[in-house]
Amino acid sequence: MMNRFNHLPTLKIDVSDKIPFTYKGKTYYGTKGDTIATALYANGVRIYARSLKYHRPRGLYSMDGECSNTMMEVNGIPNVRTETTALKPGMVVKEQNVKGSAENDLMGFIDKMDWAMPAGFYYDTMHKPAKIWPVAMKQIRKAAGIGKLAPDHHMPGKYDEIFPSCDVCVIGGGPAGMKAALAAAQKGLRVSIMEARPWLGGHFEYRSSEYISRQTHHERAVQLAKEVEKTENIRVFTHTANVGVYNNNLITGFQVGKESDSFTERYIEIRANSVVVATGCIERPLLFENNERPGVMQAGCALRLANTYGILPGKIAVFSIGHDLGLETAVALHDLGLSIPVIADIREDGQDPAMLKAVLDRKITILKGWVATEAHGGKQVKKVTIKSVDGTISKTFDCDVLVASAGFTPLTGPLVVNQAKLTYDNHTNFFLPTDLPKKMYAAGRLLGFENAKSIEASGHLAGLKAAYDCENCSIADLGEAKKAMENLPGPARGTKLVTAPVKGRKTFICFDEDTSIKNIKQSIDKGFDVPELIKRFSGAGLGPGQGGIPGHNLPLFAAKYQALPDIKIKPTTVRAPLVPTLIATYAGTNHTMFKRTPMDEMQRKDGGIFRNIGVWQRARYFSKDFTCKKEIENVRTNVGMLDGSTLGKFRIHGPDALNALQRVYVSDLSKIKEGRVKYTAMCNDDGCVIDDGVVIKRGENDYYFSTSTGRAGQTIEWIRYHTRYDNWNFAVINLTDAMGVINLSGPNARKVLEKVVDIDVSNEGFGFSEYKEFKISDTIPVRAMRLGFVGELSYELHVPSSYMKSVWLMLKEAGREFKIQNFGVEAQNVLRMEKCHIILGQESEQRTNLLDIGLGFLWSRKKTGCKTVGVAALAQAEKDNTRLKLVGFKMENNGRAPKDGSLIVDDRVRGYVCTARNSFSLNEAVGMALVEGDMSKIGTRLAFYEDECKGELIYGTVVQTPFYDPDGKRMKM
């Protein structure tokens, strides 16, 4: 392990604290503060991985994880960005996508096969003859992908989520971001900062160059960070990558937990009033032959290796750069002991004079108007050829590091995903944001500022603008801040060179997908002329790092290659997540949310087997016998109780309550009498039945009605929507959760009920279809109905939810002498099917209308006063005999019931089975089916085609309905 600096003020490591980890099965040591990648670098590792397609060796390049070069498997998790992931004791680190090792990859020969793999080659190959494709496909699948994940992989760690809000959210905690946050905070606003790195400071943080006299950039960063941290109304999220920005400033990100945190990672979703984006710049990759050979790295990467992590990147470094940070890096690394034979500066002029002097003072050769054209060395850089930018003169230098950087590229992702438009700016050579969304501001280096004061001032101004949006800043303050900006240097001129003068066969514009300049030319030649299409066809920017590496160069190169007069060409679309984000992190704490009835706990204790039914969980069975034989027989011969609390329950009242009901229900509800229950249905504009239930008139202009479980959520909106032009005066209240329902059914139901209530429950006192309100023990208000859904004597008791358990227990106690039993939803399903009472969604589809299921009798044509939703369609459909009709059927020769969902066929499909069961009550197989109109006549023979029947049909006959107790005596007894 190499010696590491321990004296630099900028260091983030503690060399005295060694951290063991495993790499390729052996134990290595990093130091506290290392990332996995820097620990490996310090241990001499230069090749971290092999590339996706050509298996080219790849090394540390940018330090911010824009490409997959240093993605590795860590603790079983694939594609971990080791350059941004903190090293922890005991980590197990493995190389990905290699046969052998990254150092010696048996697949490395593929790099020489690039001639056979032009852009989009796979579309032109492997399909002739057709039978080779399945074989080829298997090989493609094996070769593709980088990380590996086992099917039973268990993700360790804790993943949390928080949803804070603030007035101003600042994305980026560099100098501009911190100044923006301070400006807004000083106006009394609540501010959040999201910073991707584990500390504030941005590009000031790692620079020991002069900010003002006697203060370095690093010291300035520390000063600002202290100020931010002591400001109480600024909440700082460090190690938090911003991943999305959405409408109305909803900002998402994820934070990596520190050792002291209770989470491994957590999802953060911030709702902010206004946003400042101060994400700064990354470096624009320089394009030349073998521009991604290990040893080639960007200036910031080299500088941070030394200043932040105490590692001198190599012994001899050639620089090929196009900006002053490149010169600064050369000076800094020279002073730390790096030998620099030459700096090739793309710029002919325009260098910062002070920087230039510093370079010359150190006797470093600087060639202006020169650029690297090729990195030599099989696995690592050994030599570099540089040429004058016109390509005429060349020189070669030995080295083990090549610091290469064409310029800067702004990190505009947060702006773009929130619909900001980018326009090419000739001066900075940036795609700069124009047309920013409301309440969103950009600041700092991403606007092209390089002067430290300008960067800070633009942050300050953006912070005030954001405060102004929160009505906490005066115009005068804004004016002052703008004025301050005017006296400072504007955006710096950017270098425009896209590629060094090379042919580009091994010049990679996208590392992750191994897309070379040559591939881009091939794509354009084939007609893929806009960047978005080039991206799709060549793959550039589609890899794990998304557009980070090619994002800026691709549109520039496409414009250049097509000789477009000016760069109207747009960069490819940037999409969320701006940083690849674990599914575990997005999922957070993952809630299961279902509604539970008041009887939930007791029913579970009674052995209820629960199922999800819409938004509810309900007891579907009370034994493992899913035919529910006992439950059914108990209701038919004795008495049972069902929890029907999920039923939709509503009160509608007011002068126009009846009008509203008349609008949505097909029946004439003006005729209902108090004390009676009216069964009716709702249709949509197509006449299709959407709901059924009962309506009760409780008083003048005051109704109580029920809906099916599934429709309860939409009912109020439905009524409001269909009365939206009427200006009617009524109120609807959803009582679904406020009231529970107990269905007490069976021939002994009356005997049970009369023990609990004081009212006369005899058939004369409380007859079929009647409604009563009374109190149990002078306390519990009950709304009771005599209905017959299951075809037996039956009481439906609507009870306030808080009293449900009490009433349930009272009935249970009263029923003890009869051995009262629970019954669940499936038993009810069979019981009502025997009675041919329909359940919407089971005996109907969305296209089924009121007439199709035989409920036409509910439709009142004489209703006056208001139009009813759906009746126009019903009138039209009345004469149509081609529609599917609901019929009841019995099986021939006492055969078994067909499975639900079986088809009814002749030479084509004629209908299907809705519900069919071998009925215990009837001792025969019966069911209901939807069949085409001409097959609905009594006596029609039906042929059932079941899945996997292999053509063996079974037969039944259309019969009269209902099957059970056709006269309805039992429910009326």
Add this chain to the structure above:
Amino acid sequence: MFSKSKPMWGKKTKLKSSYDVVLIGGGLHSLATAYYLAKEHGITDVAIIEKNYIGYGGAGRNTAIVRANQRTQYNVPLYKEALDLWPVLTKELDYNLMFNNCGNLNLMHSEAAMNAARMTIATAQFHGVESHLIDAREAKELVPALNISEDITFPIHGAMFHPPGGVVRHDAVVWGLAKGAAKMGVEIHQQTEATGINTKNGKVTAVVTDRGVINTKQVLISAGGYSAALIHGFLGIKLPISVLTIQAMVTQPLKPILNHVVSSGAYHCYANQTLKGEIATGAHMDQWPNYTTLTTAHYIKHQAEALSEFLPALRGVRFMRIWGGLADMTPDMAPIMDGNDQVEGFFMDCGWGYFGFKSCSAVGRHMASFMATNTCPDILKPFALKRYQEHKLMGETAALVSYTPDN
């Protein structure tokens, strides 16, 4: 194979002043129609008018899943034909469409859902399409990453397994059809916006574009999510279509872990692994009609929550890209294919919702026949617009769909 490349769909040409047929929209249905007009009917004087670039819309935004296990007898044969066409087109176009017939597994989370699936399966089997109901254990054998334990939000009861379905490389279909059509003389005009259709005496006479007027007697609008607005804007024909944003996303590429398309209605989620190794996943539509392709924070999170439950191994992989597209939804979730109805010479092929990709090949073929012969093929007849006037919806969905307040 490796010779100097030429533009795949011809050099950029001038727009002529007239064509036999104009197709508005440079998506798959339009490209397939053009291809078959030329190939099967010899009609090559055809212009495709595309505002952006071919494959900009749904053609390039779908997740490339193909299958023929639809619910009704009207749809199954159409999708079966489409499914059977992938290998045929690969050969005809001499372009590898990368059909991976890995099979689709549609998870069922209740007894009721299993019964509903049985109807779909019986329909498939009756029409000679392979599809089976399997239990949770069998599903786990096919997809080892599946979580079949009881303690998830929607425990898996079983699945509908449809072996012939799978995934096709959607971009390849766009480019392959463009290449095939262009080779036979079809002109593809990108960055050309249609702005109107001229009619006279109830007949189409011309298409107006931002590059000039094109005289033609036949025009097809097949512009995906934008169709309904164009048809209404150009001809005043109102369609019962709601346009919703639908989102999809991919993870970073992995070595093979999922060998089938897995989907779940209850979780609103499907996932499949592309040949590149990415897990492509989606299924959700925003519940409010809109014409944007904006993504939402809520959806990518939802998707992560869902996958965390039924494919928990995927918790260890990262999402890297989410995008949105448009789904033009009809009340019965079946498309509208019609022609010569209110205006002679005007054809439409829209309302596909999120089924446009899987159907494109067969539909293009039949629409071409419709346009070439002016006779609606039997297979397209059930999809006529007038079914809505007659309140006769198709049964493609069992449950009521709800994306606007009035249905």
